[in-house]
Amino acid sequence: MLLGFNSEEYGSSPTKKVSLLNFKQDAVSQYGSLANDYLQLYPAYDDSSATSQANNAPREYFMISQNMWGQLWIKGCSKRLYQYLYDHAPPGTEKTTGCDHGSELPYFLNTISKNASPSERALADKMSNYIVNFIRKYDPNGDNLEKWSSQSVGSKTVMGLGNKFGDKSIASGQTDKKIEFVKRFMSSRGVL
Numbered sequence: 201m202l203l204g205f206n207s208e209e210y211g212s213s214p215t216k217k218v219s220l221l222n223f224k225q226d227a228v229s230q231y232g233s234l235a236n237d238y239l240q241l242y243p244a245y246d247d248s249s250a251t252s253q254a255n256n257a258p259r260e261y262f263m264i265s266q267n268m269w270g271q272l273w274i275k276g277c278s279k280r281l282y283q284y285l286y287d288h289a290p291p292g293t294e295k296t297t298g299c300d301h302g303s304e305l306p307y308f309l310n311t312i313s314k315n316a317s318p319s320e321r322a323l324a325d326k327m328s329n330y331i332v333n334f335i336r337k338y339d340p341n342g343d344n345l346e347k348w349s350s351q352s353v354g355s356k357t358v359m360g361l362g363n364k365f366g367d368k369s370i371a372s373g374q375t376d377k378k379i380e381f382v383k384r385f386m387s388s389r390g391v392l
Contacts, residue, residue, distance in 0.1 A: 288362030
């Protein structure tokens with residue numbers, strides 16, 4: 201299975217601006233009794249750092265929860281799982297929508313504009329090679345492509361695609377604590 205996420209999905213956005221006060225209020229509203237734990241994992245000291253954390257936290261939450269699902273998949277299925285985080289915003293969207301839902305599809309399918317720049321064309325060629333390989337042999341890897349490792353029990357990385365190719369952590373620092381936080385939050389909501 202191929203499973204992925206884009207960097208500006210699930211509440212992240214290049215246009216999102218958050219004040220420190222609103223960031224802290226949102227933490228209490230969203231996480232209740234776990235708000236202090238959340239604020240320790242995603243500390244903010246001013247409006248700029250609050251904005252950064254307000255964009256980073258939902259991205260990591262989704263990556264962690266997707267990774268948790270992936271861990272269940274690989275324990276109960278004989279098929280390999282390949283996960284990714286795609287981070288290349290289509291030209292002209294970098295400061296508006298960014299790399300939002302579906303941004304990777306024209307590159308995976310190599311259906312970008314015929315007027316695309318050489319670098320955009322090269323990215324589409326590379327991305328579509330991963331997909332063609334995956335369809336042919338249930339493995340995205342092939343000649344002249346960065347190695348894309350399948351998920352294994354306990355793995356905490358996914359394949360970074362787009363601006364940079366290679367292993368990417370599901371969280372930027374304190375990964376184990378952030379995984380534990382997501383588990384506690386999901387349990388408090390009856391999800392786990």
